[in-house]
Amino acid sequence: MRVMNHPYRVDLVLLGGGHSHGIFLKMWGMNPVDGVRVTLISESTDTPYSGMLPGFIGGIYSHEEAHIDLRQLTEYAGVRYIHGHVEGLDIPARQIKLADRPPVRFDCLSFNLGSRPQMDDVEGAHEFGIGIKPVARFWEYWSHVQETVKRHGPHTLSVVGAGAAGVETAISMKRACPQLKIQLIQKSSEILPAHHPKVRKIMADKLLAAGVDVICDAAVKSLKKGNIILQSGPPLETDFTVFTTQAGAPQWLAESGLKLDERGFIAVRDTLQSASHPFIFAVGDVATMEDHPRPKSGVFAVRQGQPLFHHVSQYLKGQKPSQFYPQKRFLSLMYTGDGAVLSRGGLAFSHPVLARYKDHIDRKFMKKFQNLELREMRTQIGIVERSDEFEETIRCHGCAAKVGSRILHGALERLKKEPWKPKADFALHHDDAAILDIPSDTRLLQTVDHLTAFVSDPYIFGRIAANHCLSDIYAMGGKPHSALANIIVPYADQRIMEEDIYQTLEGMMTSLESSKTALLGGHTSEGQHLSLSLTVNGLMPPSGALAKTSVKAGHKLILTKALGTGVLLAAAMRIKARGVWIDHGISSMIMDNGAAAACFVKHRASACTDVTGFGLIGHLQEMLISENLGAKLFRDAIPVLAGALEVSERGIVSSLFAQNRAFLDSLSYRDQDPKAKILVDPQTSGGLLAAIPAETADQCLVDLRAAGYLDASIIGQLEPLGTAQPMELI
Numbered sequence: 001m002r003v004m005n006h007p008y009r010v011d012l013v014l015l016g017g018g019h020s021h022g023i024f025l026k027m028w029g030m031n032p033v034d035g036v037r038v039t040l041i042s043e044s045t046d047t048p049y050s051g052m053l054p055g056f057i058g059g060i061y062s063h064e065e066a067h068i069d070l071r072q073l074t075e076y077a078g079v080r081y082i083h084g085h086v087e088g089l090d091i092p093a094r095q096i097k098l099a100d101r102p103p104v105r106f107d108c109l110s111f112n113l114g115s116r117p118q119m120d121d122v123e124g125a126h127e128f129g130i131g132i133k134p135v136a137r138f139w140e141y142w143s144h145v146q147e148t149v150k151r152h153g154p155h156t157l158s159v160v161g162a163g164a165a166g167v168e169t170a171i172s173m174k175r176a177c178p179q180l181k182i183q184l185i186q187k188s189s190e191i192l193p194a195h196h197p198k199v200r201k202i203m204a205d206k207l208l209a210a211g212v213d214v215i216c217d218a219a220v221k222s223l224k225k226g227n228i229i230l231q232s233g234p235p236l237e238t239d240f241t242v243f244t245t246q247a248g249a250p251q252w253l254a255e256s257g258l259k260l261d262e263r264g265f266i267a268v269r270d271t272l273q274s275a276s277h278p279f280i281f282a283v284g285d286v287a288t289m290e291d292h293p294r295p296k297s298g299v300f301a302v303r304q305g306q307p308l309f310h311h312v313s314q315y316l317k318g319q320k321p322s323q324f325y326p327q328k329r330f331l332s333l334m335y336t337g338d339g340a341v342l343s344r345g346g347l348a349f350s351h352p353v354l355a356r357y358k359d360h361i362d363r364k365f366m367k368k369f370q371n372l373e374l375r376e377m378r379t380q381i382g383i384v385e386r387s388d389e390f391e392e393t394i395r396c397h398g399c400a401a402k403v404g405s406r407i408l409h410g411a412l413e414r415l416k417k418e419p420w421k422p423k424a425d426f427a428l429h430h431d432d433a434a435i436l437d438i439p440s441d442t443r444l445l446q447t448v449d450h451l452t453a454f455v456s457d458p459y460i461f462g463r464i465a466a467n468h469c470l471s472d473i474y475a476m477g478g479k480p481h482s483a484l485a486n487i488i489v490p491y492a493d494q495r496i497m498e499e500d501i502y503q504t505l506e507g508m509m510t511s512l513e514s515s516k517t518a519l520l521g522g523h524t525s526e527g528q529h530l531s532l533s534l535t536v537n538g539l540m541p542p543s544g545a546l547a548k549t550s551v552k553a554g555h556k557l558i559l560t561k562a563l564g565t566g567v568l569l570a571a572a573m574r575i576k577a578r579g580v581w582i583d584h585g586i587s588s589m590i591m592d593n594g595a596a597a598a599c600f601v602k603h604r605a606s607a608c609t610d611v612t613g614f615g616l617i618g619h620l621q622e623m624l625i626s627e628n629l630g631a632k633l634f635r636d637a638i639p640v641l642a643g644a645l646e647v648s649e650r651g652i653v654s655s656l657f658a659q660n661r662a663f664l665d666s667l668s669y670r671d672q673d674p675k676a677k678i679l680v681d682p683q684t685s686g687g688l689l690a691a692i693p694a695e696t697a698d699q700c701l702v703d704l705r706a707a708g709y710l711d712a713s714i715i716g717q718l719e720p721l722g723t724a725q726p727m728e729l730i
């Protein structure tokens, strides 16, 4: 992520990657406010555009056409991205609670979390059905439905709720899967109760023509396996059930202390500020404008994007936010499968050409978020209040670059995790330096590594960086024992520096804890970029465990993780990687190599190393050189992360590639084979590469996959050295 010219003084956090935040980010990228650090938190990296949702379900639009890539958008806007699920808010502490990770601090907040269909009052709804939102979860369900119909023939799917979303969903599903029997269930006597009778009539005809059964006056009471139980009348048979019922607000808002409307949505004033907390803004479905309530719809969320940007910027510059008055009437275009229905007030008509018009509008909207390019950042001057401790002085180096004790203690106090304590026979004494008592029958391993932040989320960076540093110990078959950490944190307001240290430490401690590694101490200083280095101590029996260079001919080569992190991260920085590719890459980097090393020891590996900066070929060459052996590599068995080949073929390489390329001289491969480049791609927190006796290699692979290394693969075989290059890609 690019950083601003001046140190950050204020943390603005955006919750949810909804429509308004999409527009906000686009505008922020062109005109950010100086000194404000923005972080977007979203549970889905690809966020759906509501206008294209029916067409997406109906198979007209691809996933990419109908979704905004939030990793790319945040990279464009110079904004941090946290892929996480928000589950609460502590306003007095100014913290956002997230699932499975530490809370995030904020100075100013903006909500655009959308809504979910209300289904809590229907017993069994979550067990036997699914809501249309979150869309990613619905999509998995919908894919399963289509697969089931394809394999086993006709089934019945019920759509509960015949508002605009329900009607469009039912028609789209029928279009995508004609064999599916679809019933649209509505509790009132007519579909589309909030729409003009003319629209109702047109859509009723369209549903009939599409072959969707409409069942009105049917209030759903509960769901059982295979049945929908109604408040009155006989049960309805169903195989699958999708809820498109009235929008509901996140339940945790009720405990947040925010002023809410009677349905639990955040009450906001015309400035889009919370009616109770002016440093909190809210837009889209999750908000209700107290004086101008409107239906929950994507149209309003889109319209609020631009004013949100202006109002928040005004607030951050210490100005009074302007006021926004939403339109009373708006034009809506409803998807009908064979066209669209236009509705505005009492005007309603349907025509196939309207579908082309709708398509044009929707594509134009999405174009704003596609093919983003990095651009020079111009900043808006001014910032809300300056904190007392903030001094814009020339920063000292040497010992004075050390982070102040107040900041460090603030971060350490927030750390929930106690450092992992090793067994009592390894006494640790805390003094000016750590003293380790190592038993005489044990050998000490030591390694050091340093990484500069390559993702904008410091918690994830801390987790991955610690794994990377631990990896050398695992590669030798040792057990990590203890570590010393050095964190460099960019200069900013003291609360922001404390937050960065806290998040990085939480991430690092999560990895150290799971590897049972004690943190002995460390050092924290100011610098230009966030970075972390760890000196790790490991222990191993005197006889040793895994060496790098004792490879044997005939042994199979097993790689535990897919390659491609280097090129993917390089592409992400240039906004050329899809966000979900980076999500997958992060999941891979977050896995430590502990269980893999144990597996290799169990299966009597003759040699092992971790694949990091020199790429697969560079590290394999180190293994082969002393034993004078060669290797045949099975091209198609070498696992590669999604997207890595694609960006590599577009000419993107990591900055270390130029040096690593020389390793390819030792490899014989088909000219222009795109896979060759990936073999010298530098890996962050890469997998282990081991040589395993041929007779146990298959079982070793089974055990590795059972331990969670799903990309693990037998990628080659060691052979006596031929006359040509020592390695061959076959």
Ligand SMILES: Cc1cc2nc3c(=O)[nH]c(=O)nc-3n(C[C@H](O)[C@H](O)[C@H](O)COP(=O)(O)OP(=O)(O)OC[C@H]3O[C@@H](n4cnc5c(N)ncnc54)[C@H](O)[C@@H]3O)c2cc1C
Pocket (backbone or CB within 6 Å): 015, 016, 017, 018, 019, 020, 041, 042, 043, 044, 047, 048, 050, 051, 052, 053, 054, 084, 085, 086, 087, 112, 113, 114, 115, 132, 133, 134, 164, 165, 166, 168, 169, 244, 250, 283, 284, 285, 286, 296, 297, 298, 299, 300, 301, 302, 333
């Ligand atoms: C099938 C269907 C068709 C529709 N068609 C239209 C249409 O044509 N026109 C129209 O105006 N409206 C339409 N709507 C309604 C529209 O989808 C919503 O009103 C609109 O999406 C609301 O936009 P938003 O920006 O408030 O939130 P959303 O678009 O819902 O975005 C919310 C974002 O927050 C994230 N998020 C949610 N909860 C959390 C959490 N706890 N933690 C972290 N992140 C979270 C989500 O992943 C998402 O990125 C349709 C709805 C459906 C279901």
